[in-house]
Amino acid sequence: MPMPEALPDATLARLFREARTHNAIGGEVDDATLRALYDLLKFGPTEANACPARFVFVRSPEAKARLAPALSDGNRDKTLAAPVTVIVGHDLAFYDKLPVLFPHTDARSWFAGSDQARLERVGLRGSSMQGAYLILAARALGLDCGPMSGFDNAMVDAAFFAGTSIRSNILVNLGHGDPAQLFPRSPRLSFDEAARIE
Amino acid sequence: MPMPEALPDATLARLFREARTHNAIGGEVDDATLRALYDLLKFGPTEANACPARFVFVRSPEAKARLAPALSDGNRDKTLAAPVTVIVGHDLAFYDKLPVLFPHTDARSWFAGSDQARLERVGLRGSSMQGAYLILAARALGLDCGPMSGFDNAMVDAAFFAGTSIRSNILVNLGHGDPAQLFPRSPRLSFDEAARIE
Numbered sequence: 485m486p487m488p489e490a491l492p493d494a495t496l497a498r499l500f501r502e503a504r505t506h507n508a509i510g511g512e513v514d515d516a517t518l519r520a521l522y523d524l525l526k527f528g529p530t531e532a533n534a535c536p537a538r539f540v541f542v543r544s545p546e547a548k549a550r551l552a553p554a555l556s557d558g559n560r561d562k563t564l565a566a567p568v569t570v571i572v573g574h575d576l577a578f579y580d581k582l583p584v585l586f587p588h589t590d591a592r593s594w595f596a597g598s599d600q601a602r603l604e605r606v607g608l609r610g611s612s613m614q615g616a617y618l619i620l621a622a623r624a625l626g627l628d629c630g631p632m633s634g635f636d637n638a639m640v641d642a643a644f645f646a647g648t649s650i651r652s653n654i655l656v657n658l659g660h661g662d663p664a665q666l667f668p669r670s671p672r673l674s675f676d677e678a679a680r681i682e
Numbered sequence: 683m684p685m686p687e688a689l690p691d692a693t694l695a696r697l698f699r700e701a702r703t704h705n706a707i708g709g710e711v712d713d714a715t716l717r718a719l720y721d722l723l724k725f726g727p728t729e730a731n732a733c734p735a736r737f738v739f740v741r742s743p744e745a746k747a748r749l750a751p752a753l754s755d756g757n758r759d760k761t762l763a764a765p766v767t768v769i770v771g772h773d774l775a776f777y778d779k780l781p782v783l784f785p786h787t788d789a790r791s792w793f794a795g796s797d798q799a800r801l802e803r804v805g806l807r808g809s810s811m812q813g814a815y816l817i818l819a820a821r822a823l824g825l826d827c828g829p830m831s832g833f834d835n836a837m838v839d840a841a842f843f844a845g846t847s848i849r850s851n852i853l854v855n856l857g858h859g860d861p862a863q864l865f866p867r868s869p870r871l872s873f874d875e876a877a878r879i880e
Contacts, residue, residue, distance in 0.1 A: 487825070529817065533868045542880055612811045624694060624697060626689075644880075681739040682742055682842075
């Protein structure tokens with residue numbers, strides 16, 4: 485069977501080459517779109533299929549008001565103006581889902597009782613990968629993204645994950661970006677600065 | 683300006699719905715393809731555009747032999763058979779590139795001198811996101827992927843990153859997967875198990 489061709493150039497441009505982190509994001513994002521987004525990103529691979537990421541789609545004015553105090557000054561106004569802000573976190577007790585997610589062996593025992601540092605590492609790795617899948621799935625659906633790390637994780641955890649084993653990782657504004665309010669694209673490392681072939 | 687339409691269903695299937703983690707990966711992957719892959723994934727967003735991931739494309743028999751002892755038993759044969767195995771790591775001194783990557787302010791000072799735990803966290807988050815971009819960019823180019831966490835990180839670091847501040851994160855086999863040797867797809871969490879709208 486021959487390998488499939490690369491996707492068309494316009495698709496590669498939308499997903500990667502011309503996609504940008506947007507600052508001014510407006511429009512509306514309905515429940516059906518958020519569910520369609522999840523139904524794509526959920527298929528991205530994670531360690532032992534543990535799918536540790538948990539998502540809060542912050543959309544109502546009340547929920548945005550709970551998020552606001554945790555945002556850095558530079559991220560507050562644009563986040564309050566975006567139609568949806570996704571909190572991407574990870575459940576440190578992700579292993580409790582493994583009997584369902586990895587049913588052919590006792591994968592729960594690989595992680596349950598591990599020290600906190602290992603659970604943090606597996607959780608952070610997985611929710612970061614799933615956050616990246618969310619960004620690319622959103623672009624595939626025609627949405628623009630504004631991902632951010634500039635916020636107080638402990639405040640977000642207290643406001644949205646109190647009494648749980650879920651910890652926040654990144655935030656992603658979602659909606660329709662205004663290209664007129666983009667900054668120029670920042671440089672990237674050349675192949676030889678970031679990679680080598682052995 | 684109207685929002686763009688979603689990409690065609692066949693594209694969403696290739697990238698997400700029908701994409702699989704492959705075990706039996708063959709074929710050949712040339713330098714031009716690896717450079718094209720990097721030239722897509724490099725555009726994915728990272729915190730402060732720090733682009734902390736570093737990539738070693740392990741392709742020669744000699745380099746594969748250096749990787750082999752670090753692999754878990756279940757991952758060894760399939761990894762040695764794959765045309766390329768990517769080591770995705772992150773440079774804990776990623777901040778030294780920020781004067782180039784984030785030139786409009788002194789972003790280096792946000793990270794230089796931070797404690798090791800914070801640098802590990804930012805590096806791991808970024809290289810995990812960039813590993814996810816690599817997986818989706820590979821699928822966009824027509825390649826199949828076999829990502830793995832089952833290996834000894836310290837052994838990989840000693841074999842490929844000795845004397846540097848780079849630490850391994852995940853491995854990804856790349857090439858042409860044999861669909862006949864796929865396991866059935868494992869379940870995913872429902873929207874309501876993993877997400878909520880507020």
